[in-house]
Amino acid sequence: MNERQIxxxxxxxxxxxxxPLKVHFQAGTGDFGVxxxxxxxxxxxxxxxxxxxxxxxxxxxxxxxxxxxxxxFIYYVGKQEEDYGRIEKSLLxxxxxxxxx
Numbered sequence: 001m002n003e004r005q006i007x008x009x010x011x012x013x014x015x016x017x018x019x020p021l022k023v024h025f026q027a028g029t030g031d032f033g034v035x036x037x038x039x040x041x042x043x044x045x046x047x048x049x050x051x052x053x054x055x056x057x058x059x060x061x062x063x064x065x066x067x068x069x070x071x072x073f074i075y076y077v078g079k080q081e082e083d084y085g086r087i088e089k090s091l092l093x094x095x096x097x098x099x100x101x
Contacts, residue, residue, distance in 0.1 A: 001033035001073065009073050016097055018090040020078025021054070025098060028071030032058065036076040050076055050087075057088040064095040 001009075013026040034054045036047040054074055074091075 001031045001071070005031060005071065006033060006073055009071055013071070013073075014101075016094045017077075018093045020076055020082050021087065021090045021094065022075045022077050023094050023098075024073045024075070025070045028069060030069045031071045033073045034058075034076070035073070040079050041081075046081060050081065053084045053087050054091070057084065057091045061088070061092055061095055064092070065099050068099065070098065 009024050009026060013024040016023045016025070032055075034051045036050045036054075038047065041047045041050065054076065058072070058074070
């Protein structure tokens, strides 16, 4: 996703929140983006680790959306590192909620 797409999604998209993830989404082409704030994780190693965990959880579970295609931007709002299981659980709840809309 480029900056213009992200800003448009933040303005007009719907929002779902399950700690530690906040997801902005709208019907679209299937673009995907992840952000982990430098304010909370100063070291790039930790930001990259969390982004990899979120991307992997999304990749493995996006089939829960069925035939629907969404532009999705996931923002990690947690203040500390969460393990993969916690991230996946939150993302599963969000994807199920998105599929029911």
